[in-house]
Amino acid sequence: PLAQEISQVLGKSVSGLHKQHSCPENLSELGSIPKSNEGKSCSPCGAGSRLERTRSIHASSEVSLSILTAPKSQEISGSTNIPEDKKPEAIVIPEDFLCPISLELMRDPVIVATGQTYERSYIQRWIDCGNTTCPKTQQKLQHLTLTPNYVLRSLVSQWCIEHNIEQPTGLTNGKIKKSDGSFRDVTGDIAAIETLVRKISCRSIEECRAAVAEIRLLSKRSTDNRILIAEAGAIPVLVNLLTSEDVMTQENAVTSILNLSIYENNKGLIMLAGAIPSIVQVLRAGTMEARENAAATLFSLSLADENKIIIGASGAISALVELLQNGSPRGKKDAATALFNLCIYQGNKGRAIRAGIITALLKMLTDSSKSMVDEALTIMSVLASHQEAKATIVKASTIPVLIDLLRTGLPRNKENAAAILLALCKRDTDNLSCISRLGAVIPLSELARTGTERAKRKATSLLEHLRKLQQL
Numbered sequence: 028p029l030a031q032e033i034s035q036v037l038g039k040s041v042s043g044l045h046k047q048h049s050c051p052e053n054l055s056e057l058g059s060i061p062k063s064n065e066g067k068s069c070s071p072c073g074a075g076s077r078l079e080r081t082r083s084i085h086a087s088s089e090v091s092l093s094i095l096t097a098p099k100s101q102e103i104s105g106s107t108n109i110p111e112d113k114k115p116e117a118i119v120i121p122e123d124f125l126c127p128i129s130l131e132l133m134r135d136p137v138i139v140a141t142g143q144t145y146e147r148s149y150i151q152r153w154i155d156c157g158n159t160t161c162p163k164t165q166q167k168l169q170h171l172t173l174t175p176n177y178v179l180r181s182l183v184s185q186w187c188i189e190h191n192i193e194q195p196t197g198l199t200n201g202k203i204k205k206s207d208g209s210f211r212d213v214t215g216d217i218a219a220i221e222t223l224v225r226k227i228s229c230r231s232i233e234e235c236r237a238a239v240a241e242i243r244l245l246s247k248r249s250t251d252n253r254i255l256i257a258e259a260g261a262i263p264v265l266v267n268l269l270t271s272e273d274v275m276t277q278e279n280a281v282t283s284i285l286n287l288s289i290y291e292n293n294k295g296l297i298m299l300a301g302a303i304p305s306i307v308q309v310l311r312a313g314t315m316e317a318r319e320n321a322a323a324t325l326f327s328l329s330l331a332d333e334n335k336i337i338i339g340a341s342g343a344i345s346a347l348v349e350l351l352q353n354g355s356p357r358g359k360k361d362a363a364t365a366l367f368n369l370c371i372y373q374g375n376k377g378r379a380i381r382a383g384i385i386t387a388l389l390k391m392l393t394d395s396s397k398s399m400v401d402e403a404l405t406i407m408s409v410l411a412s413h414q415e416a417k418a419t420i421v422k423a424s425t426i427p428v429l430i431d432l433l434r435t436g437l438p439r440n441k442e443n444a445a446a447i448l449l450a451l452c453k454r455d456t457d458n459l460s461c462i463s464r465l466g467a468v469i470p471l472s473e474l475a476r477t478g479t480e481r482a483k484r485k486a487t488s489l490l491e492h493l494r495k496l497q498q499l
């Protein structure tokens with residue numbers, strides 16, 4: 028029945044679904060994050076993507092058959108009497124390289140919450156159809172995050188090279204696969220991009236600046252360009268240019284890396300190029316536009332769970348808090364989005380607290396423009412369960428502000444304010460007594476009747492805690 032269900036969703040036979048005996052273990056046990064798939068990222072902070080953070084369409088998943096015949100160069104012709112052991116053998120793909128759903132070679136393997144690995148396009152289609160279980164184990168998925176399996180992707184690539192098999196990159200012999208499965212000749216594009224990559228490596232400041240500006244424009248236009256630019260080896264060169272003393276070169280380099288990171292496969296290449304320290308340097312000392320785009324790049328890269336750890340340990344969080352406090356309106360939005368995503372990882376919450384994020388968030392909550400109340404509450408709701416954050420939030424006299432938002436905020440703000448207050452008051456009678464003295468019962472009672480479904484649950488739970496406190 029499960030195989031039939033998947034067949035209905037994906038439109039193909041999956042009779043061999045349980046053939047695969049093993050899948051790589053999950054790389055991390057992190058919490059739920061905004062779902063991402065080739066730019067289908069969503070930030071609960073509401074900071075929308077611009078261009079340069081435009082959403083890209085996922086490249087078509089054209090994968091090879093489970094059994095591949097040997098290349099023509101190995102074929103033997105002209106005789107029908109060749110001994111059986113001399114005839115060319117079919118190349119069998121290792122089972123761990125096959126998607127459990129499609130039974131085809133994986134080109135973009137991702138790990139789901141149960142630790143199983145699937146081809147991104149197939150498991151994403153499964154999830155998009157409303158399924159919340161792992162197709163292979165039938166366990167409920169605790170979150171819908173798809174974590175890129177860079178180790179397996181590298182092994183597949185190495186295996187393809189060793190067996191002289193076309194690598195599943197979408198680019199073959201100067202042609203790139205389109206979404207309909209046909210090919211487009213990109214020989215001219217490849218030549219032009221390779222010329223630009225040579226120019227950004229040259230010593231002439233003017234020539235380098237012009238070439239990086241052109242790469243920025245090309246990387247903005249299409250997924251195909253992002254693939255070709257990465258294939259031409261531009262990423263390590265662009266990372267080197269992040270430390271350029273020429274302001275425009277640095278600005279265009281970080282924006283190019285942002286654009287390239289939209290294509291999922293490029294995220295791993297950017298990380299392998301050691302980009303994070305240089306991106307953080309731009310975030311600290313670049314022009315305001317460069318700092319904005321550096322923050323947006325960190326957000327894009329942090330969509331992969333394992334990258335949250337690396338970015339958090341790089342010193343990026345304090346630089347992002349600084350931008351959150353003193354940046355342009357757009358810079359503050361970018362910083363908030365990146366910080367939200369990084370703070371989903373428990374180990375980064377303490378770093379954010381020590382960097383002074385609570386002071387910055389409280390300022391956003393009380394700012395007369397009210398332009399970033401939603402972002403501030405969303406980040407604070409992620410932090411509030413952390414013990415150090417809890418103490419800092421209370422010490423900063425945030426509780427009266429949250430209660431006021433229960434009365435006057437927008438529905439989503441009331442919901443998050445109630446969630447934060449509940450986190451602060453769990454197993455803490457002092458905080459419960461505080462919100463009782465500040466008159467939280469009336470707005471909570473109103474919220475329990477008229478709020479969003481989540482707000483009703485949070486308000487009802489808080490009211491129950493308050494009733495128990497009165498009975499003590």
